[in-house]
Amino acid sequence: MKSKILRELSAKGMEILSEYEARNVLQEYGIPCPKEVMVSYQSGKKGEEYLSEMKKRDGWPGYPSFFKVISRDIKSATEANAIRRATSDVEAASSIDAIISNAKRYREDVNIEGILASEDVSTHETREMFIGSTVNEQFGHVISLGFGGVYVEVYKDVEFRVVPIKEPDVYSMIEHLRGRELLGAFRRIRPVDMKLLVDTVLKVSKMVEENPEIVELDINPLIVGPDRAVAVDALIRIQGK
Incomplete structure (x- = not known):
């Protein structure tokens, strides 16, 4: 197949x-992969707006979860500091803002496709x-x-x-x-x-x-x-x- x-x-x-x-x-x-949800990136959109959209989607993993920038330009989210773990809405919204900023700092011309929330399975x-x-x-x-x-x-x-x-x-x-x-x-x-x-x-x-x-x-x-x-x-x- x-x-x-x-x-x-x-x-x-x-x-x-x-x-x-x-x-x-x-x-x-x-x-098997973690329970996850991804929303499309939009320039100027705030972390709390991404989070609100994520929580309305099927597949929302809840907390604790990892929030990551999804981009073909970033091979390692860890290296780009474009991933953070959050255990609450406040942490999640702040984390989303931070990882987007870090991704742009890592590569000025980065093409961000989306923001991913992924269940922490460890x-x-x-x-x-x-x-x-x-x-x-x-x-x-x-x-x-x-x-x-x-x-x-x-x-x-x-x-x-x-x-x-x-x-x-x-x-x-x-x-x-x-x-x-x-x-x-x-x-x-x-x-x-x-x-x-x-x-x-x-x-x-x-x-x-x-x-x-x-x-x-x-x-x-x-x-x-x-x-x-x-x-x-x-x-x-x-x-x-």
Whole structure:
């Protein structure tokens, strides 16, 4: 099953998906994402106005939530300081004003598509992983799995396998991670549901196998825990025509 969203975006000449579009592609393949709502950006509009519009939409996640600027010009909302967490209406309205200002400061000609409110799905029991895919000249699509979040480039605890992969391959990837014990039980924290994690990696493998135009995919973080595996942030780049 090829992605309908990717087919439509490719026909329009798009190569880099917005974070919102990327998560919609993940959901086509049954990969859970946070409850979220996005409203279109309008110059001069205030944070409280965006918030009022969001709260009227289906999918409003409530609090706590993350508020982000959605733009193809911003690869990392964290780097651009275009994401903030809020736990109340007052915080949310102020956060929206701030992230818009920060995005414009990060890049003067930034094209802001919308403002996103996304449920905070992390708990004291969750861990941050990442799943990626790139294209190797010799082997084709390669899947990567490791510990994610802001420290992914520091720890460099990553395993790679060539697509397509099967369930035993994913368990082997996990077994070879140096930090694998963090996925088990410790200090009264329950272990990660390995089946949910493994199933998510297999779904990503299927996605890139069925959509070879995907030249880069990055899910970071993937929030995993005793009862969840949720793709919080996603980047997808497709080959242009």
